[in-house]
Amino acid sequence: MSFHASSVGATRYVGERTPRKEDGRLLTGRGQFTDDVQLPGMMHVAYVRSPVARGRIVSIGLDVAREMPGVQAIYTQADLAAIPVQMMSFFFTPIESPVTLLADGRVACVGDPVCMVIAESRAQAEDAAALVELEIEEETALVTIADARTGPLVHPDRDDNVAAEMGDADMLEEVIQPLLDKAPHVVTHTIRHQRIAQSPMECRACVASPEGSGEMTVWVGCQSPHLAARYVALVLGLPQESIRVIAKDVGGGFGLKNIPWREEVAVVVAARLFGRPLKWIEDRYEALTASSHAREQEVTLTIGLDEEGRLLAAWSDYACNNGAWPMGEDANIAVHMFMWPAHKLPAYGFVTRGWYTNTMGLGGYRGPWAMESLIRETTLDKAARKLGIDPVELRRRNLLYLPEQPVTSSMGIEVTDITPGECLEKLVAHVDIAAFRKEQAEARKEGRYLGMGIATYIEPTGSAGAMQPMTGETVHLRIEPTGKVVAMLSTHSQGHGTATTMAQVIADRLGVAYEDIAVFEGDSAIGAFGPGAAGSRQGVIAGGATWRATELLAEKVKAVAAHLSNASVEAVTIAEGMVHVEGAPEMSRSLKELAEIAYGDPARLPEGMASGLEAQFRYQPPPMTMTSAAHCCVVEVDAETGFVKILRWISAEDCGTVINPGVVEGQIAGGLAQAIGQVLLEEMPYDARGNPLAATFKDYLMPTMFDVPDFEYLHANTPSQTIGGMRGVGEGGCIIGPPTLVNAIADALAPFGEIEELTLPLTPARILDVIEQRDVSGRQAQPEKVAAAPVAAPLAPVPEVAEPAPAAPTGSVDGDWDMTLKAPMGGQTFLAHFDTDGAALSGYLSAPEGRQEFSGGMIDNGRMKFEVKVDKPMKITLKYDIQLDGDTITGKCRMGMFGTAKVTAVRPS
Amino acid sequence: MSEHRIDITVNGRRHTATVEARASLGEFLREGLGYTGTHLACEHGVCGACTVRVDGVAVRSCLMLAVQADGCEITTVEGLAAPDGTLHRVQQALQDNFGLQCGFCTPGVAITLAAVLDDDPAATAQDMEAAMSGHVCRCTGYQGIRRAIRQLAGEAV
Numbered sequence A: 001m002s003f004h005a006s007s008v009g010a011t012r013y014v015g016e017r018t019p020r021k022e023d024g025r026l027l028t029g030r031g032q033f034t035d036d037v038q039l040p041g042m043m044h045v046a047y048v049r050s051p052v053a054r055g056r057i058v059s060i061g062l063d064v065a066r067e068m069p070g071v072q073a074i075y076t077q078a079d080l081a082a083i084p085v086q087m088m089s090f091f092f093t094p095i096e097s098p099v100t101l102l103a104d105g106r107v108a109c110v111g112d113p114v115c116m117v118i119a120e121s122r123a124q125a126e127d128a129a130a131l132v133e134l135e136i137e138e139e140t141a142l143v144t145i146a147d148a149r150t151g152p153l154v155h156p157d158r159d160d161n162v163a164a165e166m167g168d169a170d171m172l173e174e175v176i177q178p179l180l181d182k183a184p185h186v187v188t189h190t191i192r193h194q195r196i197a198q199s200p201m202e203c204r205a206c207v208a209s210p211e212g213s214g215e216m217t218v219w220v221g222c223q224s225p226h227l228a229a230r231y232v233a234l235v236l237g238l239p240q241e242s243i244r245v246i247a248k249d250v251g252g253g254f255g256l257k258n259i260p261w262r263e264e265v266a267v268v269v270a271a272r273l274f275g276r277p278l279k280w281i282e283d284r285y286e287a288l289t290a291s292s293h294a295r296e297q298e299v300t301l302t303i304g305l306d307e308e309g310r311l312l313a314a315w316s317d318y319a320c321n322n323g324a325w326p327m328g329e330d331a332n333i334a335v336h337m338f339m340w341p342a343h344k345l346p347a348y349g350f351v352t353r354g355w356y357t358n359t360m361g362l363g364g365y366r367g368p369w370a371m372e373s374l375i376r377e378t379t380l381d382k383a384a385r386k387l388g389i390d391p392v393e394l395r396r397r398n399l400l401y402l403p404e405q406p407v408t409s410s411m412g413i414e415v416t417d418i419t420p421g422e423c424l425e426k427l428v429a430h431v432d433i434a435a436f437r438k439e440q441a442e443a444r445k446e447g448r449y450l451g452m453g454i455a456t457y458i459e460p461t462g463s464a465g466a467m468q469p470m471t472g473e474t475v476h477l478r479i480e481p482t483g484k485v486v487a488m489l490s491t492h493s494q495g496h497g498t499a500t501t502m503a504q505v506i507a508d509r510l511g512v513a514y515e516d517i518a519v520f521e522g523d524s525a526i527g528a529f530g531p532g533a534a535g536s537r538q539g540v541i542a543g544g545a546t547w548r549a550t551e552l553l554a555e556k557v558k559a560v561a562a563h564l565s566n567a568s569v570e571a572v573t574i575a576e577g578m579v580h581v582e583g584a585p586e587m588s589r590s591l592k593e594l595a596e597i598a599y600g601d602p603a604r605l606p607e608g609m610a611s612g613l614e615a616q617f618r619y620q621p622p623p624m625t626m627t628s629a630a631h632c633c634v635v636e637v638d639a640e641t642g643f644v645k646i647l648r649w650i651s652a653e654d655c656g657t658v659i660n661p662g663v664v665e666g667q668i669a670g671g672l673a674q675a676i677g678q679v680l681l682e683e684m685p686y687d688a689r690g691n692p693l694a695a696t697f698k699d700y701l702m703p704t705m706f707d708v709p710d711f712e713y714l715h716a717n718t719p720s721q722t723i724g725g726m727r728g729v730g731e732g733g734c735i736i737g738p739p740t741l742v743n744a745i746a747d748a749l750a751p752f753g754e755i756e757e758l759t760l761p762l763t764p765a766r767i768l769d770v771i772e773q774r775d776v777s778g779r780q781a782q783p784e785k786v787a788a789a790p791v792a793a794p795l796a797p798v799p800e801v802a803e804p805a806p807a808a809p810t811g812s813v814d815g816d817w818d819m820t821l822k823a824p825m826g827g828q829t830f831l832a833h834f835d836t837d838g839a840a841l842s843g844y845l846s847a848p849e850g851r852q853e854f855s856g857g858m859i860d861n862g863r864m865k866f867e868v869k870v871d872k873p874m875k876i877t878l879k880y881d882i883q884l885d886g887d888t889i890t891g892k893c894r895m896g897m898f899g900t901a902k903v904t905a906v907r908p909s
Numbered sequence B: 001m002s003e004h005r006i007d008i009t010v011n012g013r014r015h016t017a018t019v020e021a022r023a024s025l026g027e028f029l030r031e032g033l034g035y036t037g038t039h040l041a042c043e044h045g046v047c048g049a050c051t052v053r054v055d056g057v058a059v060r061s062c063l064m065l066a067v068q069a070d071g072c073e074i075t076t077v078e079g080l081a082a083p084d085g086t087l088h089r090v091q092q093a094l095q096d097n098f099g100l101q102c103g104f105c106t107p108g109v110a111i112t113l114a115a116v117l118d119d120d121p122a123a124t125a126q127d128m129e130a131a132m133s134g135h136v137c138r139c140t141g142y143q144g145i146r147r148a149i150r151q152l153a154g155e156a157v
C-alpha cells in the first residue's frame, strides 16, 4: 500500500488481520461490564412502569411496597425534582417534549417510568416495585402515525402532534410536479418500516457512586464515556469535571446508548439524593419494551425517468414515529440529504415529519437515515422492471462516477471522491450475472424461485465540526522509560476493537511491536472529549489523530537519536523497537535506552527539547468523509412456505485505508445481520391500546447463525483525504443490507407480480400474499388508498399566523426589534432592523454570529414580506411573511427544506 | 425467602455459601462468587450468553436455580483456559477468526463449543453449528464464530 512511508519499521501492521487486544480479557471472562461492578454499600434500583399508554396518574400507593424487606426508599418525580434536570438530545439541544425522569402527573406510553424503588438487592427492589399501586385514568392512546395525524395531543401543552418537520411542500407544485408530468416514466413506491428494538446483548446498565463533595463516578453502558460524562453534567447543570464515567466494556450499543437516557440519569440523580452507590440493571423485558426504539417509518417516493431510464425529478413524503419521549425530536432530514448525492438527479423535493404518539420514544440505530437507501434502491429496481432495463445498467446511467467529480450534487452536497459506481463495477466483474440469469430461468421451470438483488449506496462518515458533539479526536502517546508505548485515546469500543486498530497504527507508524503498545480508553478521565462510536467516525478521526501523533513521536525519537549519535535525522530509522543510525550499526539503541535518557538524563537531549518521549495531536478532519459500496445477494424463495433462504452475499465496499480487514469485515457483517433481521424477522408491534407486543426474545426474533449466510468481501481501498486515508464503516451494512435483500426477494417474486407497497418485515405470510396475489400493503385496516401521483400532505399548520388585519395597524415598523425565530433546531433570537420607504422595505438581521442585510422587501398595511439569503447550515433563502400589530410582530418564515418557523418580535426593552 | 446452604465447585475451587431459594445459578455465580464472566443477557433461556457447564453438561445458568447446583462441578468461562493462561482451543479459534466483538455473548458461545468438543472430539462443523442454534450474537453476524467452528473441525476456514 502506497501510504507507508519508508523510514519507519519494516513490520507492517496497517492492513493486517492482527488479533484483537480486547480479546484476551473478553474470552476469559475478565472484562468489566457495568453489572460486574460491585461497591460497598451499593443499593439496587427497580422501576415501576406504566401499564397503560396514556392517562392521568390519579394516585401512587407506596404503603405496601415501603414495608417490603430490604426497601430503603421509593422515589417519584416529586422527589427527583429536588435536583433540576433538562434532558437533551445527542446534539446537546434541549428535548422539546416535556420529558421528566419519572412520569410527572401523566403517563404517555406503556413502560413510562413512574417510581423508582431502592432496595438492598435487585430481587427485593423488583418485589417491592410489583406492589406499588398505580391508579391511572386511562385515555385513548395514539399508537400509529395515522393516529397522530388526527388524534388528540400527546403532549397537551404542545400545539400539535408534529414533533419535527422540514421540507418545502410548495416545491411539489412549483417545481417537481411539472417535471414529473413531462416525464415519460413515473414510478412510485411506498415502504412501511416496522419498529425495531436495537437489542444490544448487554441491556442498559448504570452504577452511580457519589464521592467527595458533589463528585460522582458513574459506570454506564454507553458509546462514549466522554460524551456520557458531558451529557450528565449538562443536563444536571454541573461542571463536567465533577462526573467521571467509566465504561471499560460495553456489550453493544448500536445507537441506543448514544446518550444516557431517563433511567440512567435518574440513577445519577437518585444517588445524589440517597447518598449511596446505586445500581440499575435493565432486564430484557424492559430492554425490549421500555428502551428507546428505532425506525418505524412510512415513506413514499416518486421518481420520473426519461425513455433511457435517466432520472428527471423525484419527490418524497416521509414520516417517522417519534413516540412520546424521543431522545431528540426528529424528522430525519438526513434521509433526504443522503438520498441522491450519488446520483445525477436534476430536481428533488420532499416533506418530512416526525410525529408524537403514545409509544416508547425514538432512539438511534445504526444508520438512522438508512431509509434513503431502502426506498431509493427498491424504487430503482421497480423502475428497472417497469422499463425493462437491467438494474445494473439503470444504475450506471444515473450514478456519479469518479471522473465526473467533484460536483455539487442534489441538496447542495459537495461530492468529491465517492465510488458507488466503481464499487458496482468491481462487484459486477466478480459476480457472473449472466450465469445467474440462466440458472434463475432454469430454476423457474422447476418451480424454484431464485432472485438476485443489487444495491449501491454512499454514507457520510467521520463527521466533525458541523454539530455540537461531532468533533475531532485527541491522542496522547508516550514511550515509557520501560520502552513500552502507552496510548490514551478518546475512542470507545462496544465491540469496535479500537484498542486494536489504533495500536496497529502506532506499531506501524512508529516501528514498535504491537505487543509493546498499551491502549487506554473507556474512561472519561483518560484522554480528551470524543463522542465515541457514533456516525462511523472512530477509524477515520481517531485513526488520523493516532497516525499523526505517532509520526510526531517518531520525529522526536529520531531527533534524540540523531543528536546522541551526531548523525542527521534522515539517517535514523526505527524498527521493532530499535533505533538505528544508517552506516553506524554500533549506534543502534533500543527505545527503552532512548526513553531512559529522555526522562532520566534530559541534559543529553538537544538544546531546548522538552524531556520525555511524548506526543499529543488533536485531529480535525474534513467535515465529512464518504464511504461507498455496492452489494449483491442471491436468495431462493420457497413458493410453498414463503420462506427466504439467502444463498450468497457479496459486499464490494470502499472504506479507504483498511487498518484491519478482520475488524472492517466484522463491522460490515454485523450490520448485514441486523439488516437481515429487519427485512425478515424483527418487529416490535403495538396493539391498538398501545401495548408493545414483543416482550421476550421468543417474540422479538433476533437473527441466529442460520439466518445469516457467509459473506464475501471485495475491498476497493480508495484512500480518503483524511490523515491515513480511512473511511468509516460502522453503519454501512445496516444501510445497504435491507435494499439488497429486498431487491433479491422482489426479483425472485417477479413472476408473481410487484410488491406494490412494501411492509416490513417480509414474513413468510407476507411473501405468500405476494405469491398468491393478495393485498400486501398491510393496510387492510386503513381504507384510504395512496394515490399514484405524489400528493404533498400540507405541512402541519403553523399556529396561528395573524392574517393581515383589515384595519390599518398602528405604528411604524421602522427601527429595531427583538425577533425570535422558532426553528426546528431550536429557537434563535436576534435583532431585526427595518427601514421603510413607502411600500419598500429594507433592513438587516443582526446576531453575534454576524449581520445580514436585506432589501427589496415590501410592506403593505403592516404586512411585511422580505427574503434573506444565508449560508449556514446550508445555502438557503429565508422567506419572511410577518404582520405588524401595534408593538408586536408575528408571522412565519419559510426556510427551504428546513420547513417553516414561527416568528415573533417585540420592541427592545 | 428461604435460604439454603450449598456446596459447589467452580473451575476446580470449592465454595460453600448460603443462597436464596429463588437465586438463579447465573446470579449466584456472578454476585455470590464473583465469576462475572458468565453474562445474563435475557434471563429467559433464549440467548445462551449465560451458558456454563454443570457436571460437564452445557446449561443455561439463568434457568437453573443455584440450590439445584448443590454438590455440582461447574465450569465457567474463567475456567476454560489452562492455569498457565494458554487459551482453550475454542477461545483461540474465536480469537483467530474475529469471532467476537463486544464479547457479551462470547462466554456462552465458548462454553457450548467446548462442551461439544469435549463430548465428541471428532465433532463436525455441522454438530457445532447445530449447538449454536441456542446462541444469539448481535455484533458479529456469526461470521467469525462460523469460521472458528470450521477451524476447530479441521476444515478450511
Ligand code: FES
Binding pocket: B039, B040, B041, B042, B043, B044, B045, B046, B047, B048, B049, B050, B051, B060, B061, B062, B063
Ligand atoms: S441469559 Fe440465560 S439464556 Fe439468555
Ligand code: FES
Binding pocket: A201, A251, A252, A495, B099, B100, B101, B102, B103, B104, B105, B106, B136, B137, B138, B139, B140
Ligand atoms: S460479540 Fe457482541 S453480542 Fe456477540
